[in-house]
Amino acid sequence: MPAVFPTLKTGAVAQYPATDSNQFASFVVRFLDGSDQRHRQFPAPLRTWVIKLNMLDETELNALEQFFIAQEGSVGTFSFVDPWTQTTFTNCSLKQDTLQYAVQGEMQGTASLTVMENRV
Amino acid sequence: MPYFPQLSSGATGQYPVQKRRTERTIINQLPDGHTVKFADAGAEQVEWQLTFQDLTDSEIAGLQQFFATCEGQLNGFTFLDPLDNLLVWSEALNEPAWEASTLLQFTAGISDPNGGTGATTIVNPTGSDVSVQQSVDAPGALVYCFSAYVRSQNGVSISLFRQTSDASASNIYATQAAWSRISLSGSLNTAVDSTTVGIAVPAGQSVDVYGFQLEAQPAASPYKSSFSAGGVYSNAHFSQDALTVTTTGPNRNHCTLTISAR
Numbered sequence: 001m002p003a004v005f006p007t008l009k010t011g012a013v014a015q016y017p018a019t020d021s022n023q024f025a026s027f028v029v030r031f032l033d034g035s036d037q038r039h040r041q042f043p044a045p046l047r048t049w050v051i052k053l054n055m056l057d058e059t060e061l062n063a064l065e066q067f068f069i070a071q072e073g074s075v076g077t078f079s080f081v082d083p084w085t086q087t088t089f090t091n092c093s094l095k096q097d098t099l100q101y102a103v104q105g106e107m108q109g110t111a112s113l114t115v116m117e118n119r120v
Numbered sequence: 121m122p123y124f125p126q127l128s129s130g131a132t133g134q135y136p137v138q139k140r141r142t143e144r145t146i147i148n149q150l151p152d153g154h155t156v157k158f159a160d161a162g163a164e165q166v167e168w169q170l171t172f173q174d175l176t177d178s179e180i181a182g183l184q185q186f187f188a189t190c191e192g193q194l195n196g197f198t199f200l201d202p203l204d205n206l207l208v209w210s211e212a213l214n215e216p217a218w219e220a221s222t223l224l225q226f227t228a229g230i231s232d233p234n235g236g237t238g239a240t241t242i243v244n245p246t247g248s249d250v251s252v253q254q255s256v257d258a259p260g261a262l263v264y265c266f267s268a269y270v271r272s273q274n275g276v277s278i279s280l281f282r283q284t285s286d287a288s289a290s291n292i293y294a295t296q297a298a299w300s301r302i303s304l305s306g307s308l309n310t311a312v313d314s315t316t317v318g319i320a321v322p323a324g325q326s327v328d329v330y331g332f333q334l335e336a337q338p339a340a341s342p343y344k345s346s347f348s349a350g351g352v353y354s355n356a357h358f359s360q361d362a363l364t365v366t367t368t369g370p371n372r373n374h375c376t377l378t379i380s381a382r
């Protein structure tokens with residue numbers, strides 16, 4: 001059973017502002033006459049979500065850090081629920097090998113994680 | 121091994137604190153988007169940026185002296201993460217890190233005050249008080265707060281304790297039917313580099329426990345679960361060779377320190 005991306009105490013995965021994107025990969029050959037020929041490299045786009053979190057308490061930050069440790073950065077795979085569509089993506093990874101968070105005061109923690117869908 | 125000093129308040133750091141945990145992954149990305157990944161566990165690193173403000177002259181002198189002792193980045197020291205639980209396996213009392221009598225009975229998977237099932241019921245069927253304890257390679261002389269959530273249907277009196285080979289402190293708490301958080305705070309007059317904390321369960325009684333946490337500060341912060349690694353870093357180093365101190369008035373000094381550890 002794959003790991004699951006941790007939720008906040010509210011049950012939410014993400015906060016505003018949240019970003020998601022679709023990644024395509026196109027191979028473009030350009031010719032001298034200005035025309036081009038294009039090939040699709042990815043069979044389907046890969047989704048990426050940027051999760052920016054703030055006003056977290058230390059328990060929530062700790063849950064994120066433990067998750068990051070368990071994933072060994074970008075190595076591990078886990079299940080992620082798209083916060084827009086509630087679709088479950090069963091094979092995702094973190095896109096980063098560094099987790100940086102700051103604690104400005106009590107319940108004022110900030111962190112950012114980028115989740116990417118893996119090609120299955 | 122020298123250890124990072126606490127401020128006069130007993131705290132290791134002040135807000136804001138930044139922490140950065142870095143892993144290294146070798147990734148081979150194929151044209152169709154598939155990836156082959158390998159973890160490079162040896163490259164793990166943790167880094168803290170501690171910003172200190174309004175330190176007294178004696179506090180900043182202590183930091184400067186410690187920095188000089190370490191000769192900047194050269195020599196290592198023990199650093200206790202101010203953002204982490206110093207204990208390991210905080211919810212797994214059956215792990216070897218916890219020392220307990222084989223006569224004690226543990227039942228894990230009990231509902232906990234945070235909505236999970238991380239609590240444990242401890243039953244002491246013997247005729248004498250029995251304890252569960254964990255030792256941490258952290259200097260005994262620092263200020264610590266050892267905390268845990270407890271409950272019991274019988275109003276059992278349990279005790280938390282902290283001890284080294286030559287000093288100890290403990291306190292007795294009456295448990296309630298609802299979860300309550302109890303804590304034992306203070307420092308010990310000792311020079312020993314190891315600290316043991318634990319809970320003693322009275323003879324013939326049972327108690328539910330959850331969320332053991334040890335922190336190098338005077339009061340308990342929100343509970344942070346821990347697994348195989350705690351917040352004790354026995355070979356930390358400064359990431360800088362110069363310590364710049366700014367004095368903004370009498371007894372008002374500030375500086376920023378960056379510490380890294382593996």
